[in-house]
Amino acid sequence: MPEMTYRDALNLALKEEMRRDPSIVVWGEDVALYEGSFKVSRGLLAEFGEERVLDTPISENTIIGVAVGAAMGGLRPVAELMTVNFALLAMDQIIDHMTKIRYMFGGQVNLPMVIRAPGGGGSQLAAQHSQSLETYFMHAPGMRVAYPATPADAKGLLKTAIRDNNPVMFLEHELLYNSKGEVPDDPESLVPFGKCDVKRSGTDITIVAYARMTILALQAAEELAKENISCEVVDLRTLAPLDAETFVASVKKTGRAVVVEECWKTCGLGGEIATRIYDGCFDSLRAPVRRVSGLDVPMPYSRKLEKLCIPQVADIVAVVKETMAAKY
Amino acid sequence: MPEEIIGSCAVKRLNILDPQGNADENLLPPLNGQDIRRLYELLVLSRTFDGRALALQREGRLGTYPSILGQEAAQVGSAFALEKSDWVFPSFREMGMHITLGYPMHLLYQYWAGDERGLATPTGLNILPICVAVGTHIPHAVGAAMAASYRGDRNAVVCYFGDGATSKGDFHEGLNMAGVFRAPVVFICQNNQWAISVPFDRQTAAPSLAQKAWGYGFEGIQVDGNDIFAVYRATRTALEKARNGGGPTFIECHTYRIADHTTADDASRYRPPEEVADWREKDPILRLRRFMTQRHLWDEAYERHVQEEATAAVDEAVHRAESAPKPAATEIFDYTNAELSPRQQRQRKEVG
Numbered sequence A: 001m002p003e004m005t006y007r008d009a010l011n012l013a014l015k016e017e018m019r020r021d022p023s024i025v026v027w028g029e030d031v032a033l034y035e036g037s038f039k040v041s042r043g044l045l046a047e048f049g050e051e052r053v054l055d056t057p058i059s060e061n062t063i064i065g066v067a068v069g070a071a072m073g074g075l076r077p078v079a080e081l082m083t084v085n086f087a088l089l090a091m092d093q094i095i096d097h098m099t100k101i102r103y104m105f106g107g108q109v110n111l112p113m114v115i116r117a118p119g120g121g122g123s124q125l126a127a128q129h130s131q132s133l134e135t136y137f138m139h140a141p142g143m144r145v146a147y148p149a150t151p152a153d154a155k156g157l158l159k160t161a162i163r164d165n166n167p168v169m170f171l172e173h174e175l176l177y178n179s180k181g182e183v184p185d186d187p188e189s190l191v192p193f194g195k196c197d198v199k200r201s202g203t204d205i206t207i208v209a210y211a212r213m214t215i216l217a218l219q220a221a222e223e224l225a226k227e228n229i230s231c232e233v234v235d236l237r238t239l240a241p242l243d244a245e246t247f248v249a250s251v252k253k254t255g256r257a258v259v260v261e262e263c264w265k266t267c268g269l270g271g272e273i274a275t276r277i278y279d280g281c282f283d284s285l286r287a288p289v290r291r292v293s294g295l296d297v298p299m300p301y302s303r304k305l306e307k308l309c310i311p312q313v314a315d316i317v318a319v320v321k322e323t324m325a326a327k328y
Numbered sequence B: 001m002p003e004e005i006i007g008s009c010a011v012k013r014l015n016i017l018d019p020q021g022n023a024d025e026n027l028l029p030p031l032n033g034q035d036i037r038r039l040y041e042l043l044v045l046s047r048t049f050d051g052r053a054l055a056l057q058r059e060g061r062l063g064t065y066p067s068i069l070g071q072e073a074a075q076v077g078s079a080f081a082l083e084k085s086d087w088v089f090p091s092f093r094e095m096g097m098h099i100t101l102g103y104p105m106h107l108l109y110q111y112w113a114g115d116e117r118g119l120a121t122p123t124g125l126n127i128l129p130i131c132v133a134v135g136t137h138i139p140h141a142v143g144a145a146m147a148a149s150y151r152g153d154r155n156a157v158v159c160y161f162g163d164g165a166t167s168k169g170d171f172h173e174g175l176n177m178a179g180v181f182r183a184p185v186v187f188i189c190q191n192n193q194w195a196i197s198v199p200f201d202r203q204t205a206a207p208s209l210a211q212k213a214w215g216y217g218f219e220g221i222q223v224d225g226n227d228i229f230a231v232y233r234a235t236r237t238a239l240e241k242a243r244n245g246g247g248p249t250f251i252e253c254h255t256y257r258i259a260d261h262t263t264a265d266d267a268s269r270y271r272p273p274e275e276v277a278d279w280r281e282k283d284p285i286l287r288l289r290r291f292m293t294q295r296h297l298w299d300e301a302y303e304r305h306v307q308e309e310a311t312a313a314v315d316e317a318v319h320r321a322e323s324a325p326k327p328a329a330t331e332i333f334d335y336t337n338a339e340l341s342p343r344q345q346r347q348r349k350e351v352g
């Protein structure tokens, strides 16, 4: 398998899918000539032309709105939001239309569209450009949310998202674009939605994470292994549908769980996951489920303060150790 | 250096048929006697449908309902210019359009009674679900039009909304994008002077809505919205332009909401009765009848016949709507997603 970056894996997924299906179009701000603010659409304009790769005016709500209309009209649009932060401008179209039209139309139309949105914190972009809004999208019925951690998953999940007949919110972590990994080059190698991936097996404790938090969890597991704590790291991969079965099975085995979420703690997705664990295997638990979360403040600009607000490897290590030490 | 004028916007208004029923012969669209009678029958049918809806609501047989009284020409006239294959993105006050395009009236009653199966458009018609959120469907229409031009379809797209919707971001962003990409879309605004209790001059400081199109780089026109010939002619011209790659058009139908905003409203609390009386004089059906009388297309016997037919059709539609079998409660899950999540599957079982 060739090794490539998360960015290139996404780019390859777009190219392969666009070659396969002429109804796929890519619309967004600076996606064509500029090739995307994170260069994920590199080479698309050159290969597929202006007909399919379109720079739009700065109108987030309407970029999503026209994608909804075009999906009803028989295309499979991939709309790029420059960053997930600007999804807030488009929440009406995302929540009230994209996820509801199939329902309100009695199933007469599908909305095979994808919103690609880079996001997450850690680049010193301050309060309005560093958000982790994943929980907002998971809350809406009818939405699918993918958030890959590795280049292989990035490629396989994006291809699945594009082929899916449901609207998909496809989140990408800005700090992962340069990360490298092996990626299958078979254009038919897809990663299914609603299936967690056990990225490391272990016996003492389960760490449930997603996207960049999975990478941090794996680093924490490595450190903890030196202290003879064996962590199982479960990567959610898709936040909706949520594969509770896999992480519940893992916790049944280990008896302990820590959830790592980059988003704000209050009403964050970690609460949902903890509940699923309590519902699914309360009797197997040997300690309460703990959460390592973003702090409940707008993201500070200062590098040091920003670090304080986003879960770090050391935070995960500390909470895992506390959970291991807990006696009930 | 002196200032120079780099652009100026002329706002056109089209009026063909005056309230007395006199028409400008040069502007009359090419409609024969049969077409004109058909238009009249559709106007009467729309008004009959609407009056019955209000009565059913008072009896508790329909939910909250927005009357189209006084706006029938704007709806029937524009829809009459459409082809069945065209795509229509309606708001919530265009039942005259539905009826003109042959959307079954019993489905409309079903919908307004709270049965969402009423939005299941029969095959062969491309009428999208009624959009109650003000103006949010404008981007959808633009996107569908962009898709049509990418696919090389000959279909045009029509989007209906009210004067209130023109204050929405969706309107400005949507029309801007339609202009940029020359999307084959016709925007039809029913400027009925009111958005619930808010009058036209609180939506905009501009003297017309039509002129807004100029700012987005395409043509806008105001038509007398109670003049069915003007509405028809403007829509036809705009559709031809859209089909021939000429891009979007904005049509402002200058009309009036004679009724309350909905059955949950009492408009007498916020607007003078003289204003309503004034507009009743400009009634769209009355003026077409006067025109037809001049041309010997109308007499009492014909009127009786048209009224009887309309009443019978509405009776039948009400009967069909009310005898539709009840849906199963579990159907609320059926269309949330192409596949249900395990949790949704469990919830569905609990409901059933």
Ligand SMILES: Cc1ncc(C[n+]2csc(CCOP(=O)(O)OP(=O)(O)O)c2C)c(N)n1
Binding pocket: B093, B132, B133, B134, B135, B161, B162, B163, B164, B165, B166, B192, B194, B195, B196, B257, B261
């Ligand atoms: C986004 C949104 N804001 C507010 C409302 C509540 N609302 C329903 S109809 C209406 C007035 C609409 O006025 P207009 O666009 O002129 O249409 P009309 O009712 O006159 O046909 C309002 C404010 C809504 N449905 N959606």
Ligand SMILES: [Mg+2]
Binding pocket: B162, B163, B164, B190, B191, B192, B193, B194, B195, B196
């Ligand atoms: Mg209005």
